[in-house]
Amino acid sequence: MATVLIWAQMDLPPEHARDIIDEAKPLIEAALEEPGCEIYTWSHDPYVPGRVNVFERWTSEEELAAHFLNPAYTDMGKQLRSRGPIVAQSRKFRVDVHGPIYDENRVPSAEFFDVAS
Template identity: 45%
Template sequence: MLIVAGKGYVEPEHRHALLAGLEASVREARAEPGCLDYVVAADPVEPGRVNVYERWVSEDHLAAHLATMARPGRPTPAVLGMEIARYEISGSQPVQM
């Protein structure tokens, strides 16, 4: 399993428009084979921050998704900075609370 997680920054007054513009892309990604979870969300503390979280079954599924992002016509929002990393996960279990 792969996890892609990180954050990006936009001008605070543009964050809502950025997220609204990405809604269709999030829906499409969630419908792709191998996508276990895909979220782009406003950070509750920092007004210009957007958090990204994705879970993919395999490297091949992630690669196929990334290839769809290169298609012409995708919006390219003005992002001030981004820090996103890919993590390979060998196992998981529920958190006991």
């Protein structure tokens, strides 16, 4: 079973972005309670007005598939478009290998040493 990461970026009407996400809080919290949801975080980009970045981590493709059927997901689109159109992009990543960034001497490396799967 491989971990699944979700990255999304949405550009909401800047004058309404905070309210849209604040009102979506119950849906975000519901997603966090779903089986297999390890991280589900939304943050306002401090450099681009109205931009929201989303990061999710799911324990498996099956758990993510179940999320796509739940109101925490199905109602979110309506909430996000509640005050105008949005521009969004998103990607999913299946993680079959992961490892630490720093070695035992606290030196960062792009290599996958001491790999755990």
